[in-house]
Amino acid sequence: MSALSLLASVAVIHLVAMASPGPNVLLVTQTAMSRSRRSALMVACGVSTGSLILSTGAAVGLSLVFEGAAWVRHGIQVAGGAYLVYLGVRTWLAADEPPPPPEPLEQLEGESAWRFYSRGLLTNLTNPKAAVFFGTILAPVLDRADADWVVVAAIVLIVFDALWWHCLLAVLFGRPPVRLWYGRSKRLIDRLVGGLLALLGLRLAAYPL
Numbered sequence: 001m002s003a004l005s006l007l008a009s010v011a012v013i014h015l016v017a018m019a020s021p022g023p024n025v026l027l028v029t030q031t032a033m034s035r036s037r038r039s040a041l042m043v044a045c046g047v048s049t050g051s052l053i054l055s056t057g058a059a060v061g062l063s064l065v066f067e068g069a070a071w072v073r074h075g076i077q078v079a080g081g082a083y084l085v086y087l088g089v090r091t092w093l094a095a096d097e098p099p100p101p102p103e104p105l106e107q108l109e110g111e112s113a114w115r116f117y118s119r120g121l122l123t124n125l126t127n128p129k130a131a132v133f134f135g136t137i138l139a140p141v142l143d144r145a146d147a148d149w150v151v152v153a154a155i156v157l158i159v160f161d162a163l164w165w166h167c168l169l170a171v172l173f174g175r176p177p178v179r180l181w182y183g184r185s186k187r188l189i190d191r192l193v194g195g196l197l198a199l200l201g202l203r204l205a206a207y208p209l
Contacts, residue, residue, distance in 0.1 A: 003150045010154045011161065018165050023087075023200060024130075027123050028166050029173045030091065030193045031116065033182035037174030039116045044166035046120025051162040053125065055155045058134040081205025087123070088198030095190035120166075 018024070024047045032040035124130055172178070182189060 003147070003153075006150060007154055007157060011157055014158050014161055015165075018162065022130075023123050023127050023197060024120070024166065025169065026193050026197060027087070027120065028169045030190070031119075032170045032173035033179055033189070034186070035116075037170055039112075040170035040174055041167055042113050042116035043120035043123075044163065044170050046117040046122075047124045047166050048120075048159055048163040049117075050121050050124025050127075050130070052155065052159045054130060054134040055158045059151050059155060078205045081201040081203070085198045085201035085205070087119075088194045088196070088201060090194070091190050091197060092194030095187045095194065 028040055028043050028047065031043050
């Protein structure tokens with residue numbers, strides 16, 4: 001496989017995987033509607049960092065680790081499922097609270113910025129489907145690279161795709177009309193998102209992929 005064909009395959013596979021609704025998409029969009037665009041962008045940066053870590057792991061043989069120690073995969077799934085349930089319960093319980101006012105820029109410095117960034121990072125890293133995707137689908141593709149620069153280019157491409165896609169979601173769902181609609185439908189949306197996150201977590205923790 002030529003370098004161009006491999007990079008194109010990586011781009012298509014990753015874009016399809018990101019486009020499907022999952023914990024990362026739910027977290028970014030819900031944060032954009034309920035908090036602020038800046039907070040959602042911090043979540044998007046955290047998700048993108050998780051993609052960097054996972055794609056690098058795939059490049060160095062994450063699939064071999066999964067094959068050699070099945071308990072590692074199961075442990076990731078249980079931990080990820082538990083974290084998604086935690087996020088879901090928190091979102092559900094906050095459904096009756098009024099939408100918070102937009103956060104001023106100074107509140108994003110230090111702990112607040114790190115809180116949203118780490119939430120996106122942890123959501124991606126503890127997402128069992130993401131780990132399995134990078135380890136069992138992407139790793140074999142990267143193994144077919146003929147040169148190290150192709151692998152590095154593929155990782156850069158993955159991180160770039162993750163960054164622009166999730167930042168786009170943060171910007172779109174942080175627009176005033178969307179936030180206004182969210183304010184009117186917050187109770188239903190938060191309970192729907194919270195329920196979906198909790199169900200995803202229970203499903204992934206209880207039934208190994």
